[in-house]
Structure formats: structure tokens, C-alpha cells
Amino acid sequence: MKEYKELYTAVLEGKAKDARAITEKALAEGADPKQLVDREMITAMAEVGRRFETNEYFVPELLISARAMKAALELIKPLLVKSGVQPVGRVAIGTVKGDLHDIGKNLVAAMLEGGGFEVVDLGVDVSIEKFIAAVKEKNVEVLGLSALLTTTMPGMKGVIEDLKGQGLREKVKVIIGGAPVTQNYANEIGADGYADNASSAVALAKQLLAA
């Protein structure tokens, strides 16, 4: 499998036009879209995070790298999403209150759609009330919560507690994820599952619905 290091570099340096053009060319050459995401783009964003931690990058660099990744993902998303298949289940997904990170959440949503789920995307900065309303009104079987900040993770616990408080906990499977989230945290707050990447999130949702 050919490598596309120039895609890694374009995302790392926040060059949206280049990232898009390289992705377009790679796809035309028959590159595997999932591999472009996993091997080039996600590793580039991890390096962006590392540079931010070591004060080589600041918020503007995070933003332009995120924009470059999004520009390339726009081309890939339709390839991850199959159409015309009978939905295997209904999922609502969102990033918790106070948190604006949505690249990972969008990737999980796209892969879930690709895996045959009907997906209700609640967006970012989603309040507990909005998550609960989705369970009540949209008849979802799986609720996906994403958090990228240690300060916003407690919002996940809040959603689960409110589901319990309103007698809705048995109605829905709660799955959680995001860079700081762990299986231990999922156990601690009583989530039904945790996955550390989009492919495992799809497998997890299917496994929970089959159980």
C-alpha cells in the first residue's frame, strides 16, 4: 500500500487546499480511504496535539490543521457512507456540553452510517437536556457521547445520571469516546461501552444491539 506522507504533512501544516488535492489524487489512484484517514490524517492530528502540548503550536495552528483535516474528510465521508441499505439501528451522537471538538465525532458518525446505522448528529456543545430529548423523541437505540477535554468528560456522567433519573436508562445503550476517555472511565460512570476509534465504535454499537 502506497504511503501518502504529503497528506500527513499538509494536515500537520494546516494546508487545507493541499490536503484536499492530495486526497483527491490519492482516491483517484485507488488509495483506501480508511487508510488515508487512519495512517495519515489521524497521526497528523496526534502530532498537532503533541506540538500543542510542547508549546510549538498554539490554538490558531490547531484550528488550521483541523480545517485541513475537515477539507480532506469531506471527500472521504461519502465513501464511508453506504446508501440504500436497511438501517441496522438508530444512533444519536454529539459532543458534550462545553466541548467544540467534532472531528472524531464526525468520523464516528460517518463510519456508523457506513455500517448501516441511521445517525442523528446532535452537533457539538450538546446539553444534557438535548441528549435526553433525543432519546425521548428520536427513538434512538444507541446514544454516542464524545469528549476531548478532561474538563467536559463529567458531562457524560451527567447524561447517564439524568437518563436514570428519568427512567430512560434501559431504553438506550450509551457508548462513549474521545481522546481522554478510557474503558475505566466508561465502567466508572456506567456507560455500556467505550471505543477508541471509529471502526471499533461501529463494532461496539452492533455488538450491544445484538446482545
Ligand code: B12
Ligand atoms: C483539533 C483540536 C482542536 C480544534 C478542534 C476543531 C474541531 N472542529 O474539532 C480547536 C482549535 C477548536 C481546539 C480547541 C481547544 N482545544 Co483542542 N485539540 C485538537 C487536537 C489537536 C486534535 C483533536 C482531533 O481532532 N483528533 C483527531 C480525531 C480523529 O481523534 P479523536 O477526536 O480522538 O476521535 C477518535 C476517538 O477518540 C474516537 N471517538 C471520538 N469521539 C467518540 C465518540 C464515541 C461515542 C466513540 C465510541 C468513539 C469516539 O473515535 C475517533 C475516530 O478515530 C487535540 C489533540 C489530541 N491529541 O487529541 C487537542 C486537544 C483535545 N485540545 C486541547 C485543548 C486544551 C483545547 C482548548 C482548551 C485550547 C484553548 N486554550 O483554547 C480548546 C477548547 C475548545 C472547546 N471548548 O472545545 C487539549 C485537551 C487537554 C485536556 N486534557 O483536556 C488537547 C488534548 C491538546 C493537548 N495535547 O493539550 N482543539
